[in-house]
Amino acid sequence: MTTAPSPFVRAALDAAATVPASGIAWLDAARRDHLDAFAATGLPEGRNEAWKYTPLRALSQRAFALADADAAKAATVDAETFVLPGVDGARVVFVDGVFRADLSSMAAGQGVELLPLAAALADQPEPLRFVLANRDLRGAADAFAHLNAALSRDGLVLRLADGVTLDTPLHVVHVSSGSQPDSAWHVRVLVEVGKGAHADLVEHYVSPGEAPQLGTVVADYAVREGASLGIVVLQDAPATTTLVRRGHVRLDANATATLHALELGGALVRHEFTAELLGDGARFDSRGVFALAGRQHVDTQLEVHHKARGTSSEALWRGIADGRSRGVFRGAIVVAEGADGTDASLSNKNLLLSPLAEIDTKPELEIYADEVKAAHGATIGQLDERSLFYMRSRGIPLVQARSLLTLAFCRAALESLPNDALRDHLGELLVAHLPTTATE
Amino acid sequence: MHMLKIDNLHARVEGKEILKGLSLAVKPGEVHAIMGPNGAGKSTLGNVLSGRDGYEVTEGSVTFDGRDLLALEPEERAAVGVFLAFQYPVEIPGVNNTYFLRAALNAQRRFRGEDELDSMRFLKLVREKLKVMQISDELLHRAVNEGFSGGEKKRNEIFQMAVLEPKLAILDETDSGLDIDALKQVAEGVNALRSPDRSFLVVTHYQRLLDYIEPDFVHVLAGGRIVESGDKNLALKLEAEGYAWLADTHPELRKADLTGVPA
Numbered sequence: 219m220t221t222a223p224s225p226f227v228r229a230a231l232d233a234a235a236t237v238p239a240s241g242i243a244w245l246d247a248a249r250r251d252h253l254d255a256f257a258a259t260g261l262p263e264g265r266n267e268a269w270k271y272t273p274l275r276a277l278s279q280r281a282f283a284l285a286d287a288d289a290a291k292a293a294t295v296d297a298e299t300f301v302l303p304g305v306d307g308a309r310v311v312f313v314d315g316v317f318r319a320d321l322s323s324m325a326a327g328q329g330v331e332l333l334p335l336a337a338a339l340a341d342q343p344e345p346l347r348f349v350l351a352n353r354d355l356r357g358a359a360d361a362f363a364h365l366n367a368a369l370s371r372d373g374l375v376l377r378l379a380d381g382v383t384l385d386t387p388l389h390v391v392h393v394s395s396g397s398q399p400d401s402a403w404h405v406r407v408l409v410e411v412g413k414g415a416h417a418d419l420v421e422h423y424v425s426p427g428e429a430p431q432l433g434t435v436v437a438d439y440a441v442r443e444g445a446s447l448g449i450v451v452l453q454d455a456p457a458t459t460t461l462v463r464r465g466h467v468r469l470d471a472n473a474t475a476t477l478h479a480l481e482l483g484g485a486l487v488r489h490e491f492t493a494e495l496l497g498d499g500a501r502f503d504s505r506g507v508f509a510l511a512g513r514q515h516v517d518t519q520l521e522v523h524h525k526a527r528g529t530s531s532e533a534l535w536r537g538i539a540d541g542r543s544r545g546v547f548r549g550a551i552v553v554a555e556g557a558d559g560t561d562a563s564l565s566n567k568n569l570l571l572s573p574l575a576e577i578d579t580k581p582e583l584e585i586y587a588d589e590v591k592a593a594h595g596a597t598i599g600q601l602d603e604r605s606l607f608y609m610r611s612r613g614i615p616l617v618q619a620r621s622l623l624t625l626a627f628c629r630a631a632l633e634s635l636p637n638d639a640l641r642d643h644l645g646e647l648l649v650a651h652l653p654t655t656a657t658e
Numbered sequence: 659m660h661m662l663k664i665d666n667l668h669a670r671v672e673g674k675e676i677l678k679g680l681s682l683a684v685k686p687g688e689v690h691a692i693m694g695p696n697g698a699g700k701s702t703l704g705n706v707l708s709g710r711d712g713y714e715v716t717e718g719s720v721t722f723d724g725r726d727l728l729a730l731e732p733e734e735r736a737a738v739g740v741f742l743a744f745q746y747p748v749e750i751p752g753v754n755n756t757y758f759l760r761a762a763l764n765a766q767r768r769f770r771g772e773d774e775l776d777s778m779r780f781l782k783l784v785r786e787k788l789k790v791m792q793i794s795d796e797l798l799h800r801a802v803n804e805g806f807s808g809g810e811k812k813r814n815e816i817f818q819m820a821v822l823e824p825k826l827a828i829l830d831e832t833d834s835g836l837d838i839d840a841l842k843q844v845a846e847g848v849n850a851l852r853s854p855d856r857s858f859l860v861v862t863h864y865q866r867l868l869d870y871i872e873p874d875f876v877h878v879l880a881g882g883r884i885v886e887s888g889d890k891n892l893a894l895k896l897e898a899e900g901y902a903w904l905a906d907t908h909p910e911l912r913k914a915d916l917t918g919v920p921a
Contacts, residue, residue, distance in 0.1 A: 389769040398662065511670050572757075605710065608802075611816065612762035613736035613769070626752025 228258045229281035233402065234368055236284060242343050248351045255366035268359040271546040271578045272488060272517040277460060282402035282432045284369065287459040290316035290403075293395035297321065300391045303453070304639030307333060307386030310374050315403025317372050320374045321391075329382035329415075335373035335406055336374045344377070349408060349438050362462040362488070363509065366404045367610045373406030376419075380442070382414040387418035387450070388638050389508040392435065394459060396427010407437035411445040411473075418448035418636040420497035423483070430485075432552045437465045441473040445498060448636050452556045452644065455483040457512060464490045471497030471526070478635055479506035480644050481516045482651045490519040495529040495557075505631040509624075509651045510543035510575070517546035523560065524553040524587075530561040534633045537568040538624060538652070539575035550582040552592065557587045564594040567600065569627055571620075601627075621652045660721075661686045661705075661857050662826055667718035672838075676702045678882030679718070684826070688855040690801065691868055692861045693893060694879035695901050695916055700861045701745060701818050703879070704850040709735050722826065732844075735768035736762070739825030743815040743832050750802040755814070759821055766822065791847040797878040809840035816847040827851070828859045833867040845870030847880040865897035880904060881915035883904045 223231070229543045234253050261278045262269040292314045302312070311321035318333040326332045335443045338346060355363050374390060392405065411417050423433075433455075441447045447467070455461055462485050465585070467475045478493060493502040508516045522531045537545040551562045581594040601623050609619035628648060635641040665910040669677040676699045684690055706713045707720065709732035726736060750758070763783075775783065784798070791813055798839050803811050810830055819827055825827040829848070839860055848858065848871050860871055864888040866888060868876070876893045878886040880901065885908050886892065903915040 224817045507813075600746075603746050605750050606734060608750065609746065609758070609762070611736055611742050611744075612758075612822065613733050613766035614758075614762050615765060616731070618761070618765065619733075619860055622753055622758075623750070626750065629752040650789035 219288065221324070223257065224260055224278040225281045226278045227257060229258060230365060230369070230402075230424045231654075232273070233284035237369065237371065240339065242339065244347055244351050245339070245343065247261045248353065250367050250536065251353055252355075253365040255355065255357060256361055256364040256368060258615070259361060261361050262358040266358055268519070270488075271292070271519075272515065274430040277486065280400070281288070284457070285314035285403045285431070287316050287402035289398055290314035290395060291318065293397055295393055295395060296458060297323060300389075300422055300424050302389065302391060302420065302640065303643045304388045304637040305387050305420050307384070307388060310334070310395060310404055311391045311392065312372070312403075314337045314395050314398055314401065314431070315372065315392075316406050326388065327382075329379035331375070331377040331379060333375050333386070335375055335408070336371065346408065350406075352628040361364050361434055362434050363464055366406065366436045366464075368401075370406040370434075370436070373408070376409045376417070377416040377446075378411045378516045379415055380414055381452070382412065382415045382419040383462065387448070388418045389581060390419055390421045392421070392423045392432075392433065393628075394425035394427060394429065394433070395490055396425055396429045396456075398431065399429035402432040402434075404434045404576040409437065409439040411439070411441045413442045414444045415442070416446045419451070419585055420452060420640070421449045423453045423461060425456045428456045428458050430460075433459045433462070435463045437463075439467040439475065441467060441469045441475050443470045444472045445470075445554065446474045450635065450640070451477070451489070452480040452647075453479070453483055453487065453489075453652035455482060456488070457514065458483055459484045460486045462488045465493045466494070467502065468494045468496055469500035469502060473497060473500040474501040475509070476502075476634065477504040477506070478632075479504070479518070480648065481506070481518070481646060484516060485514060487514075487516040492521040492523070493524045493531065494525060495531065496525050496541035498526045498528050500526060501531045502531045504531075504533045504535070507537070507648065508545050508585045509628075510545055511541040511651070513541065513542060514543040514548075518548070520547075520549045522551050524551070524557040524560040524562060524580065527557040529557060529614075531563070533564040534626045534631050535566045537566070537577055537579070538571060538579050538628070540571040542572070542574045544556065544576045544578075546578045547596075548580045548582065549594070550584065551592060553585045553587045553590050555586040558589040560587060561591045563592065568598045568629070569641070570573050570598055570625065571601070585595070597619055621649055622644065624652050625649055659679070660684060660835050661723060662719040664670065665721075666719060667706070667911050668716045669702060670714045670716055671702060671712060675716070676882055677706065679882050680879070682884055684857045684859065686825075686857055687852075687873035688875065689852065689858040689860060689871065689873045691873035691876045691893060692866070693857060693876060693896055696863070698879045698900075698915065699882045700741060700863070700879055701830055703863055704742050704828045704859070707735075708732060708740060715879040733765065734769065736822070736824075737766040741822060741827045742820060743812075743829045745834055747803050747815055747832040749804045749806075753802050755800055756798050756800050759784075759818060762818075763822060767839060782907065786818065790820040790850045791817040793817045808835040809837070809843075812836060812844050813847070814841065815858055816844055820847065820851060825855065826857050826859070827859065830861050831863060832860075833862055833864060837862045841867065861884050865893045868893045876902065881911050882907075885911065
């Protein structure tokens with residue numbers, strides 16, 4: 219690329235220059251390579267197919283300094299901002315991307331290794347090398363992953379030994395302190411669930427303040443044979459936040475993973491999630507809801523790769539867009555050659571509550587195997603007028619009728635959460651985010 | 659004192675005038691049957707009274723308990739005591755039947771300045787009202803009308819009526835699609851809800867329903883107006899002779915107004 223780097227790229231390069239080396243040769247080399255790759259391509263542009271519906275021109279003109287670690291450590295954060303019903307076990311809290319021991323509670327029980335990434339690297343870096351030294355990225359399309367790999371200094375390592383069960387969901391909180399405007403933070407998450415083990419994670423994005431920030435999170439999950447992992451993403455970031463989140467789950471034989479995503483906040487949010495079903499009989503279910511208003515832009519990119527026999531996946535996603543918001547959903551099911559007996563389905567239904575809102579949905583099926591059961595469908599519609607009138611004719615005011623119908627529309631996507639207390643709370647959060655005025 | 663007074667009501671649907679000067683007065687406790695050929699405006703009347711979008715009143719007035727009914731939103735009409743039993747009750751997936759009914763009752767109570775019922779008190783009320791109209795536990799806990807049979811949907815309408823206790827119940831062709839046993843059950847439910855201060859407008863195409871819900875008055879709606887009124891014997895005459903004879907006393911009615919078949 220011959221054009222001058224954008225303010226976004228320049229700021230990222232400046233930020234990288236301020237970060238000391240880790241002292242681990244392979245890690246520093248990998249970080250350098252990722253930074254070079256990012257500098258070479260910059261942010262993806264409009265002609266990049268993977269980013270077609272999420273233009274980054276405005277973002278490329280903004281400059282984010284790296285969030286200051288000392289300020290993040292000193293920031294006052296009230297635990298009330300992130301307490302969740304039904305999620306009262308171990309907790310890992312990051313403030314502006316910096317691990318906060320004082321807000322966290324890391325005791326997770328026998329057979330559970332839970333520690334900040336920086337501590338894991340200082341202690342025993344070698345087991346992390348396979349993942350952190352990986353350079354298998356696509357250039358511009360993966361610009362934020364390059365950026366995260368180059369700049370993330372902290373994160374989370376969770377390992378469950380074979381057969382261990384985590385009794386209560388692990389609460390992973392990403393808080394923006396609100397005191398560092400125009401700053402960026404980058405967090406790396408590594409999870410391994412041993413054979414036959416079970417864990418639930420709740421990844422929670424929240425903030426007491428409104429300072430505009432950029433956050434990136436890259437998470438890898440390895441789910442070993444017969445193990446199960448539940449991931450709940452509750453994204454309730456402030457309306458000024460730019461958040462790019464990438465998750466990648468690898469499932470061995472007979473392993474299962476379930477993803478729930480509730481996207482409520484953020485200004486510009488990109489959520490990429492890829493599941494690879496590598497072992498026979500593996501299963502991956504995903505459910506998600508986005509509820510957008512104002513000028514929010516939320517883009518979900520889901521990929522499910524069936525690479526073994528007898529694997530199954532179900533994806534059930536719902537979108538609601540009001541105001542001038544824009545929701546993007548791409549769901550791809552890819553069935554590799556030889557993945558016979560695959561059973562995959564994907565449903566994406568959307569509600570447009572305003573004539574100025576926009577939803578782009580793109581279900582994709584790629585099938586290279588013979589014996590496959592696969593179904594997919596996407597719809598975009600409005601609230602049913604007959605149902606609204608029926609409810610009103612019984613005395614339910616229009617605003618309440620709309621919110622009840624909208625919640626009903628999303629209900630299927632809120633099922634099978636780790637516990638009822640969490641499910642009810644997410645339902646209430648969703649209702650609180652629904653439009654309260656009729657937009658005809 | 660009249661509970662409901664409809665005076666010279668004109669209403670349009672999609673630009674087409676359907677009601678053309680309908681007048682009707684109902685006192686508390688009375689049961690009025692509205693009969694008429696297809697296309698006479700029977701369903702339009704129920705929809706206009708309950709405030710459905712798309713029904714434009716161009717002339718006339720409707721007074722309910724001394725209020726201008728047409729000035730109220732649909733939910734306000736419900737709260738002041740108007741209930742429409744739908745010809746085709748709507749299925750609402752994802753909304754629990756009991757939850758829906760409690761939300762409706764409490765919304766009405768809020769509007770009237772009454773305290774809301776908690777789930778215990780509401781459950782007690784439901785059990786009491788199940789004596790009026792039997793609904794299985796399973797249907798109570800399913801989504802509103804979802805997967806209900808035709809008869810179950812109509813019984814659910816009457817059950818809702820029992821819980822919401824309206825002053826005026828409009829039954830819009832409640833008999834349509836019901837076999838004789840279901841019809842009897844629905845009629846028994848309605849009869850159990852008759853009281854000196856509750857009135858009914860029973861809109862029907864067939865006299866059959868009136869064998870079970872005995873009306874005080876029978877009106878013929880044709881060409882968008884009430885053209886004939888009488889007691890229950892009028893319904894029997896219509897059953898025996900059809901509507902064609904009305905052309906003799908009402909020369910202004912066209913053939914299509916009386917057969918329901920557009921000319």
